[in-house]
Amino acid sequence: MGRIVLVVLFLAVLASVLLGGLSPKPLPQVFAYQDWLYHAAAFAALVFFARVAFPRTLTFWTVLYCLLLALLIEFVHGLMPARTASVGDMFANVVGVLLGMGLALLWKRRLLLREAAGDY
Structure with missing residues (x-):
């Protein structure tokens, strides 16, 4: 996948996280713990698209930025009348951050194995 496509996908996911996380009303719940699944x-x-779109960024910074964003969104939830920090x-x-890191590591491993086999 081209780098531009990966960057666009990352930006789309970031926009979705920000729009969903900072919307004044939470999404409707259909089943228990659905909110946690969304998060x-x-x-x-x-995290996955951050890692594959920007592979030269150190893992530490990717994790730190995403966790800080998560903390900021939860803080803002506490300031909104219809939302609560949790x-x-x-x-x-x-x-989710850990899962995304694991998926990104699997993706990188797959690419390295394909490259070693000469299968581009």
Whole structure:
């Protein structure tokens, strides 16, 4: 996948995280813990695309920036009348960050194996 496409995908995921996280009303719940699933999936996608779009960025910085963004969003939730800050949401964000890192590592490993085999 071209780098430009990966950067655009990263920006789209970042915009989705910001729009969803900073919207004045939470998304409707259809099943229990759906909110946590949204948090984990959003931050997994954010970290994954950050790692594959910007591979030269140190992992530490990617994780730090995403965790700070998650913390900032939860802080803002506490300031909104229809939203609440939640330790559970922050836990789901951390799980998402770890999941995204794992997926990015698998992606990189797959690319390295293909490159070593000469299969581009």
